[in-house]
Amino acid sequence: MDFPRDLDGWPHAEASRQIAVKPHRWHVQVMGEGPDLLMIHGAGGATHSWRGLMPLLARDHRCIAVDLPGHGFSRLATRFRSSLPFMAEDLRRLVVHEGWAPQVILAHSAGAAVALRMAATMHPVPRIVAVNPALEPFRGLAGVLFPMAARMIALTPFATDLVRAGLVNPARTETLLAGTGSRLDAEGVRLYQRLLGDRAHVEGALLMMSQWSLEALIGDLPGIRAPSLFLLGDNDRTVPARGAEDAARRMPDATCTMLPGLGHLAHEEAPELVAHHLRDFAGRAAA
Secondary structure, X not given: OOOOHHHOOOOOHHHEEEEEEOOEEEEEEEEOOOOEXXXXXXXXXXXXXXXXXXXXXXXXXXXXXXXXXXXXXXXOOOOOOOOHHHHHHXXXXXXXXXXXXEEEEEEEOHHHHHHHHHHOOOOOOOEEEXXXXXXXOOOHHHHHHHHHHHHHHHHOOOHHHHHHHHXXXXXXXXXXXXXXXXXXXXXXXXXHHHHHXXXXXXXXXXXXXXXXXXXXXXXXXXXXXXXXEEEEEOOOOOOOHHHHXXXXXXXXXXXXXXXXXXXXXXXXXXXXXXXXXXXXXXXXXHO
């Protein structure tokens, strides 16, 4: 997808900006006024995942939603900066360049790891609200084979096209989304179909998965002092809750709250509920 032409039909396209900050060309959406709230999607996602939440939170925040490098409308400058440390470093550089001062970071799934990695070096330290954070490494042989397989696919000519071809079928997209334990409306399904049909986005997600490692972050959790709230859908079939619960126990100031009946994409299923929890959590700092 070329920016900005193909933003036609994209949620909140009127709030979109293109920002060139080395090493990437970023797609950012900014909406509302108030304390800065940075929004970080998960692997394979994009700013569309905040489409329901942004208007709600923009009533009392300046919401800043970013497409991670290689995802959505953000363009990678290099195929070798999709690891967790590089993504956190590059996103922090963007934040500093733009003069943003996030008091809260709202993140989903793998985006939570980026948020925690950033928070360890930010002053003042932001509060973090993470929806179904992916904070547990793959175990055993899967920890070796899955990143290896993603790396082979991402770096092999035509392999990305083959993967994309298997995902663009509407029925296949609906099956994949149902497998997360979430129930999305027709608009949500359509937007994921659009992403899965975009070669650059699929390649960006594969590159991220192939270079991902949580070992260092997990070792650093006891020193990450950002007050954190983990919102866990009790129907999440993608990320086991135990990973977030274990992480919370290792952190100085982190708690978990269960969201009954919601899956991995809980923030898309129930934006009002997530907004309520975020406001309540953020309000404790002001009290």
